[in-house]
Amino acid sequence: AQKVTQAQTEISVVEKEDVTLDCVYETRDTTYYLFWYKQPPSGELVFLIRRNSFDEQNEISGRYSWNFQKSTSSFNFTITASQVVDSAVYFCALSEAASTGGYQKVTFGIGTKLQVIP
């Protein structure tokens, strides 16, 4: 069975601080995908990143960076110089690879609510 653990339920930081959101996952699959989604107050789920299990390269996109470590089954997300607009619930997620390519159902963590205080 797959499981995603986000141990931090709520985090508050002051604007311009860096913040790291932790994600630990469990899966028996050798091929899988990891995701981060953002849910702003408006409610929609916004895709941030997808990483497959064979690609352990860290990624940076603007103020966002992701650290994937297979050895510790972690996929942590760092926001540098946080801004008020970053306030949202962030979900880490996991999906097994489908035999036809792509992926199947997604298993989500409980989410980390980030509040950035001006």
Place this chain on the structure above:
Amino acid sequence: EAGVTQFPSHSVIEKGQTVTLRCDPISGHDNLYWYRRVMGKEIKFLLHFVKESKQDESGMPNNRFLAERTGGTYSTLKVQPAELEDSGVYFCASSPRQGFGYTFGSGTRLTVV
């Protein structure tokens, strides 16, 4: 390209009533998924359609929930009769037959009072 569209965005109903949620996937996406987030909990998988067929409905909580996807286009999720614990945000997502492009809709916030 239009995204995944869900109707309504909000619904408030009384316990015992019936509610139908609708999801219009991205055109051409064979895969359609329903998920639900109950307040404070994780987003949980409900079911997966491939075209009009139910591929996996292991996440459906009970027989008060009925999902359909007639013609393999839009899908509906009916809750009948609704209970208080059904309150939450219901998300729909779609993806192509193969490959990636897993896209979520904005969700329907259901409140049962």
